[in-house]
Amino acid sequence: DTAVSQTPKYLVTQMGNDKSIKCEQNLGHDTMYWYKQDSKKFLKIMFSYNNKELIINETVPNRFSPKSPDKAHLNLHINSLELGDSAVYFCASSLTGANGYTFGSGTRLTVV
Amino acid sequence: GQQLNQSPQSMFIQEGEDVSMNCTSSSIFNTWLWYKQDPGEGPVLLIALYKAGELTSNGRLTAQFGITRKDSFLNISASIPSDVGIYFCAGQLNTNAGKSTFGDGTTLTVKP
Numbered sequence: 193d194t195a196v197s198q199t200p201k202y203l204v205t206q207m208g209n210d211k212s213i214k215c216e217q218n219l220g221h222d223t224m225y226w227y228k229q230d231s232k233k234f235l236k237i238m239f240s241y242n243n244k245e246l247i248i249n250e251t252v253p254n255r256f257s258p259k260s261p262d263k264a265h266l267n268l269h270i271n272s273l274e275l276g277d278s279a280v281y282f283c284a285s286s287l288t289g290a291n292g293y294t295f296g297s298g299t300r301l302t303v304v
Numbered sequence: 305g306q307q308l309n310q311s312p313q314s315m316f317i318q319e320g321e322d323v324s325m326n327c328t329s330s331s332i333f334n335t336w337l338w339y340k341q342d343p344g345e346g347p348v349l350l351i352a353l354y355k356a357g358e359l360t361s362n363g364r365l366t367a368q369f370g371i372t373r374k375d376s377f378l379n380i381s382a383s384i385p386s387d388v389g390i391y392f393c394a395g396q397l398n399t400n401a402g403k404s405t406f407g408d409g410t411t412l413t414v415k416p
Contacts (some may be wrong), residue, residue, distance in 0.1 A: 196346075233390055235347070235406040248403055282346050284400055291335045291354070292402065295346030298412055 195219050196282050198296035212215055212269045214254055214298045215283030222288050223247075224266035225257060230282040241266055242288065243299070274304045308407035310393055316413045325391060325410045332373040333395030337404065338365075341390045350391075351378070383414050399416040 196217045205211050211268035217224065224237040225248075240248035241260040247298045266283060280300050307352070319324060335354055339347035350364050353369035353376060360367055366379045373395045376393055390411050394404040 227406075232413075233341075233409050235392065237403055237405075241400075241404060258325050284346070288402065291396055291402075292337050292349040292352050293347075295348070 196283055196285055196294050196296040198299050200299060201297065202300050204302045204304065207273055207275060209268070209273050210271045211273060211301070212267055213281055213283075213301075214265070215290060215296060216265050217283075217285040217294070219285060219294060220287075221285035221294070222263050223286050224260065224263070224269050225284045225286075225293065226266065227282045227284060227295075231279070235282070239266075239268075240262075252300045255304075270301075273301075275303050277301060279281065285293045306380055307354045308393060308395060308405055310389060310391075310407040312410060312411050313408070314411040314413070316415065317383055319385060319414055319416050321383055323383055323387070324377065325379075325412075327395075327407045328375045329395055330374070333405075334373070334398045335396040336367070336369050336376040336387075337394040337396065338367050338376070338378050339392045339394065341392065341409075342388075347392055349352060354373060361399030362391050383412075385416050388414050 211244045216220045224241045225240045229235050229237050238252045239258045244260045257269045260266045282298050283296040286293045308329050337352045349363040351367040356373050358369040364381045368377045389408045392409050393407040
């Protein structure tokens with residue numbers, strides 16, 4: 193029973209396309225995150241939602257739009273994909289007041 | 305913004321050896337966390353530290369929250385091949401909605 197599941201695991205697409213990545217958690221957590229891991233393995237926060245409300249929005253191009261239909265889901269839609277968007281995107285969740293995240297296994301996005 | 309620097313960047317050790325790595329920050333944190341990432345997976349939480357000076361163990365792993373609140377250390381005793389992976393430190397402030405700032409990782413290779 194996967195705790196934080198992301199789909200798809202791999203995504204290869206052409207520049208200019210629009211794509212979505214889905215994330216679901218069954219841990220009862222109330223906060224969800226999107227992180228981007230670049231080719232040097234550096235993890236950088238993109239967005240955070242608490243109970244469906246956006247609470248962190250780092251300096252991410254507005255081609256990236258998160259959507260949280262309920263507190264168990266946080267999806268990421270990316271418009272007009274660029275080569276520089278190629279990376280591994282991780283979804284994570286946590287409980288307010290607790291520390292430490294549970295991460296999904298990542299979505300490797302390759303833009304060609 | 306806050307930056308976390310981990311050292312060493314990479315380590316090559318023999319099975320059975322002890323390992324030490326550290327993480328330093330330009331500013332203070334209230335919570336320090338250590339994660340391990342296996343290839344093709346998301347980071348997994350190993351240890352969480354909540355108070356300056358705190359020393360916490362998890363099996364062969366021991367981590368310490370530095371007195372200055374600007375650093376943390378992770379030790380692994382009697383390393384085994386499955387310790388291979390990337391170790392990330394992360395810092396949290398109570399005031400920024402659970403956001404974790406991650407270090408740049410220490411890659412550990414264990415030779416049998």
